[in-house]
Amino acid sequence: MLPSKSQNTRQQIIDAATRLLIEEGAGGFSVRKVAQGAMISLGNLQYHFPTKNDLFYGLFEQVKDRVIAVAATEQEEEAQLFAYVDAIFEEWDTAAGSIPVWELGAMAAHDEDLAEMLHNLYTPFRKRLTWLIVRNNPDRSVRVCEHQATCIVAMIEGSGLFDAHSRSNRAEFRGMRKQLREIIKSIIYR
Incomplete structure (x- = not known):
């Protein structure tokens, strides 16, 4: 159609x-x-x-939908999680997938509605991660698992400060994504 x-x-x-x-x-x-x-x-x-924020919401949704579409191609739980992580990394590798999100993040520091949009952008991934951590670590409290999921999201997002489109020193951080995947596994499966 x-x-x-x-x-x-x-x-x-x-x-x-x-x-x-x-x-x-x-x-x-x-x-x-x-x-x-x-x-x-x-x-x-x-x-x-x-409104301007309606436009930003449309832009946020498009980025989120691209990432979710990639992750949805996997059936197995761990494969789906890392497909999601890899999709975010792929977004970081393009100007369209990285710069607008960072610019909107900067604007969110001064705009409550944009801050809420950013929060909502990450919520599905954080919830999925929390569920995965809880399932693999029944001895941990849900609150601890939520915090660990949030830390994982922060690490993924923060990695873009060093290894993303237009970063002149990217070569210095070659291999960091693989290391980050290992850290995520250690949090979920330890």
Whole structure:
């Protein structure tokens, strides 16, 4: 089934927002510039995304959906978990998968709604990790497992500071992703 004109326009807007975040960062971002980049009127953009945060939500959802789609291809629990981790790493390897998320993260420091969106972006993965840790470690409290899951997510996200698209010193951290996978396994299965 072909996407509708409305779906195409929404995608065009998200693509323009992504490009703008990559090229100008959070400081240069405005919905007016996004409308210009998408070659549509500001009113048309606001029809699809009434607020700037609605637009950011659409962008967040697209990144999340790409990662979840990769993980969903695996049936076995551990394979699914590491497919998810690898999908995040693959996002880090592209400008479109890394820079907008970091820029939105920076804006979330000053915007409660964006902070909530970021929290919601990570919640499904944290819950899945918590469940996996609890299942493999029935002696641990659920609270401890939740904290460990959050630490795993923080390690994955933090690794992007060193090993991601446009990082000039990436070669210095070659092999870190493999090590991170081993650390995650040790937390879940120890």
